[in-house]
Amino acid sequence: MSRQSAPVVEPGPSHFLTYDIESTETEEARPIKTQREHLLPTERKHKPILSQLGIKKKKVAFSEDEMKLYSLARSLRNRVRKLENVRNQLKAARDIAKDEAVRHLIEELTPVQQRFLESQLRNYKCKSKARSFTFEDKADAIAIHKSSPRTYRLLSKMFILPSERTLKATLGKVSIRPGISNHMIEVLSRRVGPNEKDRICVLIFDEIQIQPHLDYLPHEDRVIGFEDDGTTRTGEVADHVAVFMIRGVYRRWKQPVAFAFCKSAMKASNIVSFYKQIVAAATAVGLNIVASVCDMGSNNIKAINALLDHSKRVRASEDDVVQDNVIRVPLPDNQYQEVIPLFDPPHLLKAFRNGLLERDCQFTYVVRGQQKRGVAKWAYIQRVVKIDREKNRVFRLLPKISAQHVDKFKIRKMKVKLAAQVLSQRVAAVINEFARPETGRLPPDAYYTAKLLLEIDQIFDSVNGGFGGQSEKKKLRRRIPVIIGWWKCWNMIVKSTEG
The missing domain is CATH 1.20.1070 (Rhopdopsin 7-helix transmembrane proteins)
Incomplete structure (x- = not known):
C-alpha cells in the first residue's frame, strides 16, 4: 500500500490515534496508542523539519x-x-x-544576594543541561564549595547551583604559574581595606614534599612538574613545593602569594630573592609586613642569616644603629622595610626536646630577686614515666605518655604533639611531686627538671595564642596584650611560677 499522509482524527472517549510522519510502517502495522498509555496531545509540540517542509523523502536517501x-x-x-x-x-x-x-x-539586597536571586529566576524553568550562569555566579559558587564541599552538595539539592564539574572547568581556565603573583597581592590589598591596623601582617613560608610526576595541561599546551621558580625552569623533576603566604595579625585573613617547584629543599639564595621581592611588592600596595615566620630547616636558617648579615652591612655603611635580629628590606627611594624574623614555635619546641635528649640543659632562674642555677636532665623524665607505668597501672598520673614520648629510639621527632605532651605542666607537676623528700622516688635535683618543663610550657602557651579569648586553664594562651607589655610577662614567667 502506498504511503499516505496522516489524517487528523478527533480523539474519542477511550483513545485517540497518532501517526509518525517519517515512519515507514503501513497504516495496518501502526499500533493504536491509547490515552491511558501515553497521555500525549494529538499534535507534537515541535514537528520534524521534513514534515514542516512537506518532504516525504527518507533522510537516509539524502x-x-x-x-x-x-x-x-x-x-x-x-x-x-x-x-x-x-x-x-x-x-x-x-x-x-x-x-x-x-x-x-x-x-x-547585597550584590551577592542579587546575583543569586537573578540566577534562580533565570534558571528555575530550565533543564539541568540548559542552565546558564555568569562568571560572577560561578565565582560565588566556588567560594561556597571551597569553604565546605559537603555543604555545597546539600545546597545544590535545595537551590539551582552550578555543578561541581562546572566549577572545576572554571578553575581550570585560571592560569596560575610558579613565581610571585603581583596581581594577587594587589587584589589582597583591596580586599583587606584601608584600615592601617588590618594591613599589619606577617610573611610565612614553608615547603611540602610531593610525589614526583609530570602533568600535561592541554589548555596551556605545557608540561608541569619540573623544577620551576617562575623565572628559571630546569629539567629536574620537582619533589618539593615552596609556598609563601601573607597572614593578618589583627584581622583573620591569609593568602598565598607565591610558590615554586624545586628539587629537594629550596635553595637559600632563592628564598632570599623571594623574601625581598614579596616584602617590596606588599609594601608598595600598602601592606605592612612586620615579621616573618618559618621553620628551622637548614636552608631557611641560612637564608635568614644571609638577610641579617646584609642588613648589618647596610647599617654599618650608613652609620646607622645596628640592631640585632632585624632585617631591612630595600625599597624604592632609598627606603627600607624592617622585618623581624621568627622561627615557628612548634619547631622550636621540637628542637629543644631533641637537644635535651642528647645533653643536659643548664639554665638560670630568679627566686625572690636572687638568681639561681639549675640543671635539667632527660633521664629524670624517663624515670618518672617508668615509675608511673609500674606503680600506677590502674590510676596513672601520666596516661598519655608512652615510650614514643621518652625513648629516643622510638620518638617520632617530626610530631609536635609528642614534644608538647612531654614538655608540659602535667609532667612537671608529677616530677616535682616525686622529687619531694617525703616521696623519695626521684633525687631532689629533679626539681630543676620540673622547673624548666613548667617554664617551657608557659613560654609555648604565650606564643601559641589565637584570635579567641583567654582560656581559664591556660591563661597565657591568648592574644599578646598591648597595654601590659608581653615582654614583661616573658621576663616574669619564672617568678610567677615560684611556689
Whole structure:
C-alpha cells in the first residue's frame, strides 16, 4: 500500500490515534496508542523539519549537499528555540522588574544576594543541561564549595547551583604559574581595606614534599612538574613545593602569594630573592609586613642569616644603629622595610626536646630577686614515666605518655604533639611531686627538671595564642596584650611560677 499522509482524527472517549510522519510502517502495522498509555496531545509540540517542509523523502536517501542543508536547518531551528527562550525569560524578568515590591526588595539586597536571586529566576524553568550562569555566579559558587564541599552538595539539592564539574572547568581556565603573583597581592590589598591596623601582617613560608610526576595541561599546551621558580625552569623533576603566604595579625585573613617547584629543599639564595621581592611588592600596595615566620630547616636558617648579615652591612655603611635580629628590606627611594624574623614555635619546641635528649640543659632562674642555677636532665623524665607505668597501672598520673614520648629510639621527632605532651605542666607537676623528700622516688635535683618543663610550657602557651579569648586553664594562651607589655610577662614567667 502506498504511503499516505496522516489524517487528523478527533480523539474519542477511550483513545485517540497518532501517526509518525517519517515512519515507514503501513497504516495496518501502526499500533493504536491509547490515552491511558501515553497521555500525549494529538499534535507534537515541535514537528520534524521534513514534515514542516512537506518532504516525504527518507533522510537516509539524502545526497551529501542535501544532508548539509538538513543539518544547517536543524542547527538554525535550535538557535531559534534558544532565542525564543531568552525572549520569554526577558519578558518574564521585565514583568517582575515592574513590580514595586520586587524592585524594592532587590534594591535592599547585597550584590551577592542579587546575583543569586537573578540566577534562580533565570534558571528555575530550565533543564539541568540548559542552565546558564555568569562568571560572577560561578565565582560565588566556588567560594561556597571551597569553604565546605559537603555543604555545597546539600545546597545544590535545595537551590539551582552550578555543578561541581562546572566549577572545576572554571578553575581550570585560571592560569596560575610558579613565581610571585603581583596581581594577587594587589587584589589582597583591596580586599583587606584601608584600615592601617588590618594591613599589619606577617610573611610565612614553608615547603611540602610531593610525589614526583609530570602533568600535561592541554589548555596551556605545557608540561608541569619540573623544577620551576617562575623565572628559571630546569629539567629536574620537582619533589618539593615552596609556598609563601601573607597572614593578618589583627584581622583573620591569609593568602598565598607565591610558590615554586624545586628539587629537594629550596635553595637559600632563592628564598632570599623571594623574601625581598614579596616584602617590596606588599609594601608598595600598602601592606605592612612586620615579621616573618618559618621553620628551622637548614636552608631557611641560612637564608635568614644571609638577610641579617646584609642588613648589618647596610647599617654599618650608613652609620646607622645596628640592631640585632632585624632585617631591612630595600625599597624604592632609598627606603627600607624592617622585618623581624621568627622561627615557628612548634619547631622550636621540637628542637629543644631533641637537644635535651642528647645533653643536659643548664639554665638560670630568679627566686625572690636572687638568681639561681639549675640543671635539667632527660633521664629524670624517663624515670618518672617508668615509675608511673609500674606503680600506677590502674590510676596513672601520666596516661598519655608512652615510650614514643621518652625513648629516643622510638620518638617520632617530626610530631609536635609528642614534644608538647612531654614538655608540659602535667609532667612537671608529677616530677616535682616525686622529687619531694617525703616521696623519695626521684633525687631532689629533679626539681630543676620540673622547673624548666613548667617554664617551657608557659613560654609555648604565650606564643601559641589565637584570635579567641583567654582560656581559664591556660591563661597565657591568648592574644599578646598591648597595654601590659608581653615582654614583661616573658621576663616574669619564672617568678610567677615560684611556689
